[in-house]
Amino acid sequence: MNVKSEASRNFSRRGFLGLTAAAAAVPLLAACGGGSSSSSGAGGAIKFWDMPWGTPAYNDAAKKIAESYVPTGSDGKASYQIIQWNNFYQTFSSAIASKTGPAVSTGGGFQAFQFEQQGQIAYADKVIDALKKNGQFDDFLPGVLEPFKTDKGYVSVPWQLDMRPLWYRKSLFDQAGVAVPTDWPSLLEAGKKLKSIGAVGFATGSGAGNNIGNHLMIMMMINNGGGVFTKDGQLDVMNERNVEAIEFLLELVSNGVVDPAAVSYTTDNLDAQWKNKKAAFGMYVLGLPQRVGDTSGDLLVASPMAGPHGDKAALVFPNNIMMYKNTPSQESSEAFLTYYMGQLKELWRQKLMNGLPVFKSITELPEFAGDPNNVKIVKEYQPIAKTFAAQGTSLNANLAVLDGGQALNQFTQTILTGKTDAKTALTAFKTGLESVIKK
Amino acid sequence: MSSTTAQSGLARARRGLAPGGPGGGSHHRTGELNRKSKLSGQTRRTFFWLLLPSIVLLILINGYPLIYAGVQATHDGSLIDTGNFVGVDNFATVLSSPAFWKAAQFTLWFTIVGVFGSWLVGLGLALLLRTRIPAGGTFKVLLLLPWVVPIVVSSTAWNWLVATPDSLIPSIFRNLGLGTPLFLADPHLAAVMVMVFKVWVSFPFMMMMISAALASVDTTVYEAASMDGASKWQQFTQITLPMIARSTYISWILMTIFCVNDFPTIYLLTGGGPVDATTSLVVLAYRSVFQDFQTGPGVAIAFLMTLTLVVVSVFLYRQIRKSSVE
Numbered sequence: 001m002n003v004k005s006e007a008s009r010n011f012s013r014r015g016f017l018g019l020t021a022a023a024a025a026v027p028l029l030a031a032c033g034g035g036s037s038s039s040s041g042a043g044g045a046i047k048f049w050d051m052p053w054g055t056p057a058y059n060d061a062a063k064k065i066a067e068s069y070v071p072t073g074s075d076g077k078a079s080y081q082i083i084q085w086n087n088f089y090q091t092f093s094s095a096i097a098s099k100t101g102p103a104v105s106t107g108g109g110f111q112a113f114q115f116e117q118q119g120q121i122a123y124a125d126k127v128i129d130a131l132k133k134n135g136q137f138d139d140f141l142p143g144v145l146e147p148f149k150t151d152k153g154y155v156s157v158p159w160q161l162d163m164r165p166l167w168y169r170k171s172l173f174d175q176a177g178v179a180v181p182t183d184w185p186s187l188l189e190a191g192k193k194l195k196s197i198g199a200v201g202f203a204t205g206s207g208a209g210n211n212i213g214n215h216l217m218i219m220m221m222i223n224n225g226g227g228v229f230t231k232d233g234q235l236d237v238m239n240e241r242n243v244e245a246i247e248f249l250l251e252l253v254s255n256g257v258v259d260p261a262a263v264s265y266t267t268d269n270l271d272a273q274w275k276n277k278k279a280a281f282g283m284y285v286l287g288l289p290q291r292v293g294d295t296s297g298d299l300l301v302a303s304p305m306a307g308p309h310g311d312k313a314a315l316v317f318p319n320n321i322m323m324y325k326n327t328p329s330q331e332s333s334e335a336f337l338t339y340y341m342g343q344l345k346e347l348w349r350q351k352l353m354n355g356l357p358v359f360k361s362i363t364e365l366p367e368f369a370g371d372p373n374n375v376k377i378v379k380e381y382q383p384i385a386k387t388f389a390a391q392g393t394s395l396n397a398n399l400a401v402l403d404g405g406q407a408l409n410q411f412t413q414t415i416l417t418g419k420t421d422a423k424t425a426l427t428a429f430k431t432g433l434e435s436v437i438k439k
Numbered sequence: 440m441s442s443t444t445a446q447s448g449l450a451r452a453r454r455g456l457a458p459g460g461p462g463g464g465s466h467h468r469t470g471e472l473n474r475k476s477k478l479s480g481q482t483r484r485t486f487f488w489l490l491l492p493s494i495v496l497l498i499l500i501n502g503y504p505l506i507y508a509g510v511q512a513t514h515d516g517s518l519i520d521t522g523n524f525v526g527v528d529n530f531a532t533v534l535s536s537p538a539f540w541k542a543a544q545f546t547l548w549f550t551i552v553g554v555f556g557s558w559l560v561g562l563g564l565a566l567l568l569r570t571r572i573p574a575g576g577t578f579k580v581l582l583l584l585p586w587v588v589p590i591v592v593s594s595t596a597w598n599w600l601v602a603t604p605d606s607l608i609p610s611i612f613r614n615l616g617l618g619t620p621l622f623l624a625d626p627h628l629a630a631v632m633v634m635v636f637k638v639w640v641s642f643p644f645m646m647m648m649i650s651a652a653l654a655s656v657d658t659t660v661y662e663a664a665s666m667d668g669a670s671k672w673q674q675f676t677q678i679t680l681p682m683i684a685r686s687t688y689i690s691w692i693l694m695t696i697f698c699v700n701d702f703p704t705i706y707l708l709t710g711g712g713p714v715d716a717t718t719s720l721v722v723l724a725y726r727s728v729f730q731d732f733q734t735g736p737g738v739a740i741a742f743l744m745t746l747t748l749v750v751v752s753v754f755l756y757r758q759i760r761k762s763s764v765e
Contacts, residue, residue, distance in 0.1 A: 401731055
């Protein structure tokens with residue numbers, strides 16, 4: 001005789017297997033399931049999808065701009081929709097695949113190139129022509145359009161620059177009695193002194209969802225005249241400048257100038273370090289004082305450092321607005337995008353943007369120029385800024401794999417743990433990239 | 440009283456509880472078969488039409504993605520474009536990748552610790568709550584919190600507890616003179632931490648399952664066993680554990696599926712790092728598809744996971760049947 005309940009006796013094999021199969025299929029469904037997609041939008045209306053680039057007030061203002069668009073002739077009006085960053089590529093992909101995607105959108109920095117590779121992007125040459133006609137073309141800051149030009153045309157149009165400047169906390173440098181680093185040797189020396197007062201000399205992190213460490217690796221390479229690609233876009237991971245840059249980073253790690261726990265730091269952890277006066281110096285995002293709620297003037301932008309060979313470069317992600325082939329009317333998409341580019345100034349005037357503007361006229365707005373950090377970034381960083389494509393200049397779809405992929409993240413974490421040498425780590429990085437990058 | 444007498448008393452006690460009396464199970468099954476054979480053709484057709492909407496929904500919700508995943512696993516496309524047929528190349532690529540086997544190894548340990556760790560903690564607490572302790576109801580509710588609280592919240596809380604050298608737990612270690620462990624920065628400690636976090640998140644589920652199973656056990660069985668001279672340990676091993684065995688196996692199956700499929704617990708706490716130390720198969724599949732844009736290999740990993748889960752679940756299901764027979 002066995003001991004069993006009525007419920008368990010009724011637990012049939014078939015029922016159990018059905019339940020098991022359904023539960024076990026979860027990863028499969030998750031892997032192939034599409035994200036949310038929208039079929040909203042009035043007939044003929046231009047669907048404009050935008051990301052949360054700032055506080056909700058940003059999206060309110062952007063929506064107002066989009067919905068205030070008054071089309072001429074037969075052009076369609078515009079509808080506005082916010083797309084969250086979580087799984088955004090999946091959201092766009094499934095919507096595009098089902099023909100319910102946007103006609104115009106912002107999005108990931110390399111998203112336009114990814115969808116261009118899949119034949120979904122409408123080139124923006126006519127928008128560029130329109131911007132030439134209305135004078136906005138000449139208002140672009142130097143070099144911001146070039147990365148978007150391909151043999152077939154402009155893949156998208158830049159609208160803001162996501163720069164990675166170096167920040168420092170003045171009070172910690174005063175306390176340590178050391179000057180703000182201007183080159184690599186002075187960074188190492190300052191870092192050691194900062195460490196002696198319990199501060200972090202080169203703050204970074206590569207924990208869950210944190211790309212800052214990844215960006216730092218590339219920034220140090222290009223700051224030394226290196227980069228992951230050659231000028232014509234071929235992989236060039238093992239060049240001497242890269243090796244030198246990574247050797248220096250490993251030296252910072254071994255000297256404790258980089259926090260030993262940085263490998264696990266999320267952006268929240270990094271924010272806390274900057275807020276709690278623990279981080280003294282490091283590469284971080286724009287608008288750091290506002291981000292951590294310290295606008296006392298103690299958090300300042302440092303001048304770009306010089307590498308050992310005198311090179312100076314900064315890392316920038318030019319965010320862009322793209323048009324898709326799936327549109328009620330290509331002319332309407334172009335007309336709307338031209339209109340929207342003309343309204344961007346309003347977003348900076350209302351101080352809703354963290355990113356740098358792409359137009360000179362916006363950098364001259366008192367609302368923007370009133371912040372000395374902004375002025376310094378535009379003056380000192382923008383002219384020397386390079387993209388992930390460095391040493392090349394043209395963006396491409398492979399950069400999305402580099403930016404968010406496993407190869408760079410694993411490389412960064414290997415460096416930040418310090419248990420490697422530069423050439424071994426770079427070789428593994430190169431192998432990882434080769435396995436996922438399309439030739 | 441001798442041990443033999445106690446054993447026979449325990450056996451008598453268990454027999455006294457058996458539902459339905461001798462042969463009850465087989466009578467029940469025969470009755471089911473008779474009912475099935477008596478179903479008229481018209482009734483069957485009615486059942487079919489009543490079931491049809493659910494079947495169609497199931498096919499649409501589960502069947503279509505499953506088939507499409509099969510297509511993606513055998514092609515070299517993207518999320519938009521199916522690409523070219525490559526046969527089993529994606530599976531071969533995945534199976535020859537060291538990253539896959541490293542993730543498989545971590546998934547195995549994560550699952551073993553997750554299942555048995557949460558079961559042991561859940562069992563201990565369920566037994567504790569069965570005794571009369573002050574404010575037992577309140578404790579029950581508090582103990583459920585790890586399961587109830589959204590994982591985003593609890594992972595953030597754990598991060599703040601352990602992430603930096605100045606976090607609470609490393610500070611306690613430091614003050615005790617035990618150094619400053621970097622719980623999420625050291626690959627080995629991070630793996631341990633993720634497993635501990637999983638146990639913490641999952642033990643309330645186990646506790647509830649075991650509590651429910653224990654509630655169905657008649658306390659007179661223990662009284663009878665006690666009168667026969669059985670010690671507390673004998674009562675636990677020969678009454679409690681057998682009585683909750685079926686519930687235990689079911690909870691193990693479910694927790695195995697939860698652990699193997701668990702994405703947020705790992706991804707939110709460590710993102711799979713440092714240096715892939717906590718990358719499980721599901722995290723690897725996610726990264727392949729959405730970070731490396733390698734759709735085929737990513738879906739192939741998901742297929743292999745599903746296959747493994749089915750095999751493991753069927754094995755555990757057989758254990759349930761075996762325990763019934765015994």
